[in-house]
Amino acid sequence: MDFEIRDRTVNRGRKKLRAEREEYFRLMQLGYSNKEACRVVGINLRTGREWRNGRTSPNRTVAPALAPRTPQPTSSRYLREDERIHIADRLRERATIRAIAAELGRSPSTISREVRRNRTDGTRGQWHYRPYAAQSRADARRPRPKPGKIGQNPELRDFIQDHLTLRWSPEQICHALRGRFPDRPEMHVTHETVYQALYVQGRGELRRELAKALRTGRARRRPHRQSNKRQPRAVKDMVMISERPAEIADRAVPGHWEGDLIIGKDSRSAIGTLVERTTRYVMLVHLPVDHTAPSTRDALVETVKTLPSHLLRSLTWDQGSEMAAHKTFTIATDVPVYFCDPASPWQRGSNENTNGLLRQYFPKGTDLSVHTREDLDAVAAEINGRPRKTLGWETPAERLSKLLAA
Numbered sequence: 001m002d003f004e005i006r007d008r009t010v011n012r013g014r015k016k017l018r019a020e021r022e023e024y025f026r027l028m029q030l031g032y033s034n035k036e037a038c039r040v041v042g043i044n045l046r047t048g049r050e051w052r053n054g055r056t057s058p059n060r061t062v063a064p065a066l067a068p069r070t071p072q073p074t075s076s077r078y079l080r081e082d083e084r085i086h087i088a089d090r091l092r093e094r095a096t097i098r099a100i101a102a103e104l105g106r107s108p109s110t111i112s113r114e115v116r117r118n119r120t121d122g123t124r125g126q127w128h129y130r131p132y133a134a135q136s137r138a139d140a141r142r143p144r145p146k147p148g149k150i151g152q153n154p155e156l157r158d159f160i161q162d163h164l165t166l167r168w169s170p171e172q173i174c175h176a177l178r179g180r181f182p183d184r185p186e187m188h189v190t191h192e193t194v195y196q197a198l199y200v201q202g203r204g205e206l207r208r209e210l211a212k213a214l215r216t217g218r219a220r221r222r223p224h225r226q227s228n229k230r231q232p233r234a235v236k237d238m239v240m241i242s243e244r245p246a247e248i249a250d251r252a253v254p255g256h257w258e259g260d261l262i263i264g265k266d267s268r269s270a271i272g273t274l275v276e277r278t279t280r281y282v283m284l285v286h287l288p289v290d291h292t293a294p295s296t297r298d299a300l301v302e303t304v305k306t307l308p309s310h311l312l313r314s315l316t317w318d319q320g321s322e323m324a325a326h327k328t329f330t331i332a333t334d335v336p337v338y339f340c341d342p343a344s345p346w347q348r349g350s351n352e353n354t355n356g357l358l359r360q361y362f363p364k365g366t367d368l369s370v371h372t373r374e375d376l377d378a379v380a381a382e383i384n385g386r387p388r389k390t391l392g393w394e395t396p397a398e399r400l401s402k403l404l405a406a
Helices: 020-031 034-041 045-053 082-093 097-104 106-117 131-141 154-165 170-180 191-199 208-213 293-304 328-334 344-359 373-384 396-405
Strands: 117-119 128-130 256-263 270-276 280-287 314-317 335-338
Touching: 020 131, 034 045, 034 106, 034 328, 045 314, 082 097, 082 106, 097 106, 097 128, 097 314, 106 117, 106 131, 106 170, 154 208, 154 335, 170 191, 191 208, 208 280, 208 328, 256 293, 270 328, 280 344, 280 373, 293 328, 314 344, 328 335, 373 396
Parallel strands: 256 314, 314 335
Antiparallel strands: 117 128, 256 270, 270 280
8 A cells, every 4th residue: 555654653743644634534435444444544543433423522623524424315216325235234145136136126237336336355355345435435426517538638638629620420539539549448438428528518628619520510409300391393204212122222232322412502503412322432423503404414424424333223312303304314324213202311311411421511501613523522532531330430432442342
């Protein structure tokens, strides 16, 4: 033990036992008895009892108790002191964890965690569960708010901030942390911790302007709203998604694409988006003039002809009027086009998700016609270089390169 007992044979005047008191308190919090803690610190048993319980003698200075008793929580979510005493009694009787849990009406995992968290090691490999020390520690842990993990670790904070500036999502960052620092739990956080550091005011763990790097760009959460039903579009001779082959639905065969447009300011500009269902690989379609049906068809034909034939099997689109020329597109590329049901964006889930990612680069209410072909290629390359959870944290570019090599 690091604590060293003071040599009392040397007279150093009236010197307060601050170090001894702090060490005594620490040992009591660890579950030591008063006798054991006094022996380790080198004080009298009476002194330890006075430190622990306080003293009110009229001839001596009043000292507070070690830890004032807090009222028992009313919520049944937490273990009570009487339940902890029952656990200690039954453990001395060699009862099993499951038996104790059944008697208290608790989950066995709750009792197991409680014992493992609060047991203290003794001699000869034995351990003891001390219910009063466990209750004291539980009361000390309960107050909120607590300091955040990100704010206490500068290395962790810098890593998260650097990757947020690269427009990585919090979940991608948290997985990268576990891969980069597998043996350092202090560098592991959940994505909800990152969101809380950005959204909750006053915590100061992450720079507030980094919230703009999130896909939504919002600095606070907003409740979901019901989407308004869209009117059916006048696209003739549509082949509905219900007639699409089953091999497309299970994503087992590559080469099936989902497509849509992201619209710019006043609906005067647009960018076409194509997402391969198996690899989530993204291709952006340049529409510099307009997004009428002929312009969209010609741009799509030019884009998809850069792909090998085995990666070009079908295209699924919504019922937007920009695909009114779908029949001539199929004739030019030999790619059948299937249409989703009205107001059913989940039928093109990969494309809808990708459009949300792209809004980080092409915000709503901006003129999209100012972006060149080179700009679109650079954005697509950055999106395809992001690790994706649905791909086992591979990137779409890596997954597509495997298919091309095969």
